Amino acid sequence: MSDGARLIGVDWGTSNLRVMRIARGGAVMDARSDPRGAGGLAPDAFPGVLTDVAGDWLAEGLPVLACGMAGGRGKWREMPYQSTPVTLEDLAAALGSPPGAPGVSIVPGVRAMSDGRMVDVMRGEETQIMGLELDRDDDCVVAPGTHSKWISVQAGSITDFRTFMTGELFAAIRTGTVMGAGMGEPDMDAAAFEAGVTRALADPALTALLFSVRVESLADRLSVESAADYLSGLLIGAEIAARLGGRMRPVTLVGAAALNRRYATALSLAGFTEVRVADGPTATARGLWRIHEAARR
Amino acid sequence: MSDGARLIGVDWGTSNLRVMRIARGGAVMDARSDPRGAGGLAPDAFPGVLTDVAGDWLAEGLPVLACGMAGGRGKWREMPYQSTPVTLEDLAAALGSPPGAPGVSIVPGVRAMSDGRMVDVMRGEETQIMGLELDRDDDCVVAPGTHSKWISVQAGSITDFRTFMTGELFAAIRTGTVMGAGMGEPDMDAAAFEAGVTRALADPALTALLFSVRVESLADRLSVESAADYLSGLLIGAEIAARLGGRMRPVTLVGAAALNRRYATALSLAGFTEVRVADGPTATARGLWRIHEAARR
Numbered sequence: 001m002s003d004g005a006r007l008i009g010v011d012w013g014t015s016n017l018r019v020m021r022i023a024r025g026g027a028v029m030d031a032r033s034d035p036r037g038a039g040g041l042a043p044d045a046f047p048g049v050l051t052d053v054a055g056d057w058l059a060e061g062l063p064v065l066a067c068g069m070a071g072g073r074g075k076w077r078e079m080p081y082q083s084t085p086v087t088l089e090d091l092a093a094a095l096g097s098p099p100g101a102p103g104v105s106i107v108p109g110v111r112a113m114s115d116g117r118m119v120d121v122m123r124g125e126e127t128q129i130m131g132l133e134l135d136r137d138d139d140c141v142v143a144p145g146t147h148s149k150w151i152s153v154q155a156g157s158i159t160d161f162r163t164f165m166t167g168e169l170f171a172a173i174r175t176g177t178v179m180g181a182g183m184g185e186p187d188m189d190a191a192a193f194e195a196g197v198t199r200a201l202a203d204p205a206l207t208a209l210l211f212s213v214r215v216e217s218l219a220d221r222l223s224v225e226s227a228a229d230y231l232s233g234l235l236i237g238a239e240i241a242a243r244l245g246g247r248m249r250p251v252t253l254v255g256a257a258a259l260n261r262r263y264a265t266a267l268s269l270a271g272f273t274e275v276r277v278a279d280g281p282t283a284t285a286r287g288l289w290r291i292h293e294a295a296r297r
Numbered sequence: 298m299s300d301g302a303r304l305i306g307v308d309w310g311t312s313n314l315r316v317m318r319i320a321r322g323g324a325v326m327d328a329r330s331d332p333r334g335a336g337g338l339a340p341d342a343f344p345g346v347l348t349d350v351a352g353d354w355l356a357e358g359l360p361v362l363a364c365g366m367a368g369g370r371g372k373w374r375e376m377p378y379q380s381t382p383v384t385l386e387d388l389a390a391a392l393g394s395p396p397g398a399p400g401v402s403i404v405p406g407v408r409a410m411s412d413g414r415m416v417d418v419m420r421g422e423e424t425q426i427m428g429l430e431l432d433r434d435d436d437c438v439v440a441p442g443t444h445s446k447w448i449s450v451q452a453g454s455i456t457d458f459r460t461f462m463t464g465e466l467f468a469a470i471r472t473g474t475v476m477g478a479g480m481g482e483p484d485m486d487a488a489a490f491e492a493g494v495t496r497a498l499a500d501p502a503l504t505a506l507l508f509s510v511r512v513e514s515l516a517d518r519l520s521v522e523s524a525a526d527y528l529s530g531l532l533i534g535a536e537i538a539a540r541l542g543g544r545m546r547p548v549t550l551v552g553a554a555a556l557n558r559r560y561a562t563a564l565s566l567a568g569f570t571e572v573r574v575a576d577g578p579t580a581t582a583r584g585l586w587r588i589h590e591a592a593r594r
Contacts, residue, residue: 117516119512171473177469207462207535210466218418235504238502238504
């Protein structure tokens, strides 16, 4: 093919795989998704899954660059974490290929260090960061999701970050508690979401607030249909409250559209006045392209 | 029989039933447990289960007094919550019998009020409180468990309380998250428990601390066997950090022996110097007896 594709980009998350044909500059020309995330794959299963999903694209002979859990322990090839601060060039210099796949490279993860100890980890978000058009000396990027991350980026270098188990806790409460049983999907009741955010911003006792889901229901102030929104508000509000001690820096949100909207609302309620929104998959593709380019220099 | 039993006490929790033969004064002469908690029972199933478990005792013709979820909505008979402040006499005056069971009485639950609104609820702990030998004008009782409660008792009257979803969240994280998979049982590693408590007392960002379970494991500082203790420490520490009222009041712990031990350790780490420990089932039996006595006056 000669349609301008230059790179096959792979975002291999724990529970989802996304493969993209990427043009010069990082634009996504075509993309496919598959539920075979890295979480359930043994090391030797990765090549077959990738061929299943995008064998025709691989046949074009383009270089392949993967980020995310493909580089996790016990996955395609464990890529050691790079220690903060981490630049685009640091990531590009540390790419590695899985055994028997010289045309494939994997982006390493990043670990936050404090007093010489690893205190937090990311795999995938470092690539998104490199795909954002950050133009300040001191940026705060929020990547919402299963494991939400608040990331400090200084002049393009990842200097520090902190992970919140927001999305995974939301799912665990819905499936594993009495009050979660029968809860609807979120995004039905904006007022319930905002009530949850407001309460969590005002009160640090999250495990007590979680019980308020039940009390509000018993008092007929919260319907079953709205309970998931209220719970989501409590958890996202608690995440933002933990950052209120810091400065009200401008924030760049990078995630899926629906989550970006929820976080933008919650940040606004918390008094953040400057919030930019970026599309997660777009940032990942551009980051893969920029790392690929930097590695060829 | 003429062995001195004066009351059949029933503690019908969400997931467990306990029936006791109780002597004058509240001592437990004999007790039986059954897994048929009120959570899974329709209203008309209660008499049959009680007869299954203790039909021979019921045949003695003694009065029966039940507390806990037997009085919950959609259970044996819904007993309206009594609003704080609530005394022994208030509970005794509000007993009610389920339909067709005149020999059975059910203790009502209690609701905490703030600005005329119901802000928290209990069913069962009010009976435990009445069974404790509280002798101060201002007591703080902690009832650890699935839904841990911190209860203010002033001159024997329940004046305020707050519920923390500690135990239920612990279970939901163990069964519903990636990091929970393969976690052992708690009570294996006291140092890991204490490390969790200490971190949660120092840092209010609970959802970030929960992710530290994963980071500590990746850094080989926490074994799979010790992870449940560390997680338990985080959740109990967060509960204590948000303690009711904020003062370092003397605390009376009333729960199962293993939980009492964990909370006593955590309270000590938090600087609570005066902690008394009471056995939960003993307090429940004595509370049932005292309510029964007060209702006959």
